[in-house]
Amino acid sequence: MAYQSLLGHSTLLANLRPLECSAERMKALVYHGPGKKMLEDRPVPVLQAPTDAIVRMTHTTICGSDLHILKGDVPSCIPGRILGHEGVGVVERIGDAVTGFKVGDTVLISCITACGKCEYCRRAMYSHCTTGGWILGNEIDGTQAEFVRIPHADLSLYNAPAKVDLEALVMLSDILPTGFECGVLNGKVAPGSTVVIVGAGPVGLSALLTARFFSPAEIIVVDLDQNRLDVARSLGATQTINGTDGHAVETLMKLTGGRGADTAMDAVGVPASFLSCEEMVAAGGTIANIGVHGVKVDLHLERLWSRNITITTRLVDTSTLPMLLKTVRSGRLNPALLITHHFQLAEMMAAYDTFAHAADTKALKVIVTV
Ligand SMILES: NC(=O)c1ccc[n+]([C@@H]2O[C@H](COP(=O)([O-])OP(=O)(O)OC[C@H]3O[C@@H](n4cnc5c(N)ncnc54)[C@H](O)[C@@H]3O)[C@@H](O)[C@H]2O)c1
Ligand SMILES: [Zn+2]
Ligand SMILES: [Zn+2]
Numbered sequence: 001m002a003y004q005s006l007l008g009h010s011t012l013l014a015n016l017r018p019l020e021c022s023a024e025r026m027k028a029l030v031y032h033g034p035g036k037k038m039l040e041d042r043p044v045p046v047l048q049a050p051t052d053a054i055v056r057m058t059h060t061t062i063c064g065s066d067l068h069i070l071k072g073d074v075p076s077c078i079p080g081r082i083l084g085h086e087g088v089g090v091v092e093r094i095g096d097a098v099t100g101f102k103v104g105d106t107v108l109i110s111c112i113t114a115c116g117k118c119e120y121c122r123r124a125m126y127s128h129c130t131t132g133g134w135i136l137g138n139e140i141d142g143t144q145a146e147f148v149r150i151p152h153a154d155l156s157l158y159n160a161p162a163k164v165d166l167e168a169l170v171m172l173s174d175i176l177p178t179g180f181e182c183g184v185l186n187g188k189v190a191p192g193s194t195v196v197i198v199g200a201g202p203v204g205l206s207a208l209l210t211a212r213f214f215s216p217a218e219i220i221v222v223d224l225d226q227n228r229l230d231v232a233r234s235l236g237a238t239q240t241i242n243g244t245d246g247h248a249v250e251t252l253m254k255l256t257g258g259r260g261a262d263t264a265m266d267a268v269g270v271p272a273s274f275l276s277c278e279e280m281v282a283a284g285g286t287i288a289n290i291g292v293h294g295v296k297v298d299l300h301l302e303r304l305w306s307r308n309i310t311i312t313t314r315l316v317d318t319s320t321l322p323m324l325l326k327t328v329r330s331g332r333l334n335p336a337l338l339i340t341h342h343f344q345l346a347e348m349m350a351a352y353d354t355f356a357h358a359a360d361t362k363a364l365k366v367i368v369t370v
Pocket of ligand 3 (some may be wrong): 116120129132
């Protein structure tokens with residue numbers, strides 16, 4: 001990439017006028033409205049604030065949320081946006097105010113941008129940062145490109161630990177913290193407890209992998225796709241339930257002696273999955289919603305009012321990334337198990353096709369090498 005030849009001295013580059021760099025072009029996957037996307041040439045991003053970094057992507061991936069955008073479900077993402085909020089890369093340029101990183105550092109990009117200073121960031125609720133949150137590949141250009149601009153770089157990037165497989169690290173940008181924070185932590189998974197995870201996509205499977213940190217007695221996974229249930233079993237599910245017969249709740253009740261699950265996670269995001277969690281949760285238990293819901297769901301308080309249950313919701317904060325990075329470095333967590341397919345950036349359209357047809361292709365996460 002010709003842009004690289006511009007590099008050398010970060011302070012000098014930080015002072016370059018945007019126009020000088022925007023003449024440089026790169027390949028990027030661009031959203032063009034519902035159902036439309038294209039791999040095309042775009043200007044290389046430039047530093048816009050002293051707290052920014054420009055990262056040269058080495059690996060990225062596709063998320064279910066990118067498919068939501070392509071369905072037109074995310075109005076904040078307007079046509080012309082470069083998609084993607086996950087990935088690993090190398091710091092190419094750095095703003096004068098960034099102190100935690102330098103040019104040449106290999107970094108993990110959090111799907112959540114955080115200023116570290118606003119009221120929400122001070123509570124580690126980075127997802128609601130007043131100048132950040134989920135903006136990458138949504139309100140600002142994202143990571144499915146050769147380069148990306150990362151605002152608030154000090155709080156939004158993480159140094160990649162030495163000797164850790166970079167492909168595995170990509171799983172930490174979004175899905176692993178999502179499963180862990182929204183499902184496992186909010187769901188209060190505890191030693192000896194019974195957990196049911198409804199939905200065995202990349203997020204549900206991430207909840208499964210990280211629920212194991214707390215040694216629950218049972219982790220029961222429900223899905224309609226037998227291949228994903230087989231994967232769940234190989235990742236440590238103690239039981240799986242194929243819900244295609246419409247009797248998932250009854251089966252779960254039988255498996256738990258009529259008690260239900262202490263933690264019931266909705267890792268799907270449709271009314272049927274949340275309603276099944278309402279029926280599967282044990283007295284005193286927690287329904288931890290992870291799924292992004294697009295339509296209303298009935299809450300059966302006429303049944304639940306006396307059951308001492310808790311219902312939680314959360315947008316991932318990625319506040320647990322430092323801890324998750326340590327578990328990956330030590331080998332306690334192996335996120336590479338979620339990777340099923342590999343593509344080059346030039347094959348991005350094929351990568352989307354494979355990911356969008358998971359039932360046929362058996363795709364979980366695809367790694368796109370840039
Ligand atoms: N809260 C957050 O911050 C956050 C972050 C990332 C993703 N998400 C959401 O998490 C959810 C899961 O993400 P994913 O990438 O794993 O999605 P996915 O679509 O790959 O997986 C969903 C799984 O649910 C299964 N399923 C569908 N209907 C079902 C039903 N009625 N019962 C049981 N299983 C059913 C599907 O077969 C599929 O395997 C999505 O809604 C996604 O948008 C939330
Ligand atoms: Zn995502
Ligand atoms: Zn903030």
